[in-house]
Amino acid sequence: MFQIKTFNAIASEGMNRFGKDKYAINESDQPDGVILRSQNLHDFTLPESLLAIARAGAGTNNIPVPLCTEKGIVVFNTPGANANAVKELVLTSLLTSVRPVLAGVNWVKTLEGSDIDAQVEANKKQFAGNELVGKKLGVIGLGSIGAMVANDAYRLGMEVMGYDPYVSVDTAWSISRRVQRATDRDEVFKNCDFITVHVPLTDETRNSIGANEISMMKSTAKLFNFARGEIVDTEAVIAALKEGRIGGYTTDFPEEKLLDCPNVTMFPHLGASTEEAEINCAKMAARNLKRYLETGNIKSSVNFPMVDMVFNSPYRITVVNKNVPNVLGQLSTKIANGDINIDNMINRGRGDYAYTLFDINETDVDKITTVAQTLHDIDEVVRVRVIPQPTSQY
Numbered sequence: 001m002f003q004i005k006t007f008n009a010i011a012s013e014g015m016n017r018f019g020k021d022k023y024a025i026n027e028s029d030q031p032d033g034v035i036l037r038s039q040n041l042h043d044f045t046l047p048e049s050l051l052a053i054a055r056a057g058a059g060t061n062n063i064p065v066p067l068c069t070e071k072g073i074v075v076f077n078t079p080g081a082n083a084n085a086v087k088e089l090v091l092t093s094l095l096t097s098v099r100p101v102l103a104g105v106n107w108v109k110t111l112e113g114s115d116i117d118a119q120v121e122a123n124k125k126q127f128a129g130n131e132l133v134g135k136k137l138g139v140i141g142l143g144s145i146g147a148m149v150a151n152d153a154y155r156l157g158m159e160v161m162g163y164d165p166y167v168s169v170d171t172a173w174s175i176s177r178r179v180q181r182a183t184d185r186d187e188v189f190k191n192c193d194f195i196t197v198h199v200p201l202t203d204e205t206r207n208s209i210g211a212n213e214i215s216m217m218k219s220t221a222k223l224f225n226f227a228r229g230e231i232v233d234t235e236a237v238i239a240a241l242k243e244g245r246i247g248g249y250t251t252d253f254p255e256e257k258l259l260d261c262p263n264v265t266m267f268p269h270l271g272a273s274t275e276e277a278e279i280n281c282a283k284m285a286a287r288n289l290k291r292y293l294e295t296g297n298i299k300s301s302v303n304f305p306m307v308d309m310v311f312n313s314p315y316r317i318t319v320v321n322k323n324v325p326n327v328l329g330q331l332s333t334k335i336a337n338g339d340i341n342i343d344n345m346i347n348r349g350r351g352d353y354a355y356t357l358f359d360i361n362e363t364d365v366d367k368i369t370t371v372a373q374t375l376h377d378i379d380e381v382v383r384v385r386v387i388p389q390p391t392s393q394y
């Protein structure tokens with residue numbers, strides 16, 4: 001039985017994938033797997049039992065990823081599964097930022113009397129706005145969300161400029177050739193009427209939009225942040241808004257100090273909050289976690305390499321180890337010394353750590369367990385698992 005712990009409400013369409021025959025949910029404080037949304041795990045003591053964490057979402061800054069890597073805990077996310085939901089909210093924000101439609105709707109609710117039509121025609125000019133067509137949108141970060149925003153903004157008639165020095169080949173293929181590529185981020189700040197940021201929170205991106213970047217923006221330009229609050233220097237934004245040096249700031253990450261600042265729109269972290277996105281993320285997170293627990297194969301991990309080997313032998317030994325020379329040699333020698341024949345193997349490194357699968361032609365569990373113990377004796381080995389052949393491949 002695998003023990004799964006959940007944090008946050010995870011859509012049942014995902015949780016149902018953990019069949020009751022193999023999985024117990026929230027019954028143990030020594031889980032094999034954790035599945036969560038935005039719960040902060042930085043202060044959570046990672047139990048020794050923990051093999052993997054699946055984030056039903058894109059950002060993994062709520063998880064202590066480097067510590068997980070050191071402990072051989074695989075962290076998964078669900079790239080793209082909520083991208084459309086975020087894109088639709090970004091487009092909603094762009095459209096409502098140029099037309100005060102919500103203010104107009106709320107104003108109509110306050111009307112009284114039998115001459116409402118006359119009041120409407122006399123006052124509607126206060127809710128007039130502008131159009132997006134022909135205006136320039138800058139998209140910083142052209143991943144799952146940024147690429148969709150760029151393509152759809154172009155379809156709405158905007159000029160679009162994108163910046164992403166690390167864009168993946170797959171995403172690059174999906175971006176319209178009409179989206180201008182900025183080679184320098186400053187071009188985006190200097191030229192665009194709207195700037196939207198879609199990068200992960202990393203050491204490089206933290207506070208990466210600050211006073212310097214804001215000073216390059218047009219005084220009418222509006223900044224949109226649906227990525228993470230910490231990417232934008234809030235104090236610099238407040239100063240610019242108060243002095244009228246930029247036109248507006250929309251964020252999905254409310255902060256107290258922004259509450260009474262002019263031209264700020266805040267959403268309560270709603271980017272991924274659609275039924276469809278929650279279901280997509282839950283299903284993908286559950287699939288990632290199940291695949292790893294039942295086969296050792298890794299897909300969509302943020303800290304370990306992708307590994308996908310067909311499981312055709314009675315048992316598989318998986319090893320997480322430091323990525324240094326001669327560990328693989330020691331591992332295979334110890335397996336051979338235990339009189340076990342290797343059918344198939346794969347070894348992949350990522351940064352300081354590597355992951356190896358050995359499919360073994362052996363059914364004697366005691367013999368396999370004894371050999372697995374000897375693998376632990378190698379200094380560089382972090383974690384060893386023995387997995388029986390599953391009834392289905394993933």
Ligand SMILES: NC(=O)c1ccc[n+]([C@@H]2O[C@H](COP(=O)([O-])OP(=O)(O)OC[C@H]3O[C@@H](n4cnc5c(N)ncnc54)[C@H](O)[C@@H]3O)[C@@H](O)[C@H]2O)c1
Pocket residue numbers: 057058059060079080082083086140141142143144145146163164165166167168171198199200201204205226227228252269270271272273
């Ligand atoms: N508001 C929400 O509810 C919500 C929902 C989903 C994602 N997000 C946030 O949005 C982020 C992006 O999501 P995604 O699904 O598009 O992720 P993604 O991994 O598909 O795309 C991120 C892109 O950012 C690029 N990038 C990284 N560092 C960069 C830098 N310094 N400059 C420019 N580009 C850089 C990468 O190359 C990649 O193309 C997530 O990490 C998460 O923090 C928020």
Ligand SMILES: O=C(O)CC[C@@H](O)C(=O)O
Pocket residue numbers: 037038056057058059060082269271272273
């Ligand atoms: O789970 C959520 O509601 C938000 C997820 C979002 O911030 C993400 O990074 O995918």
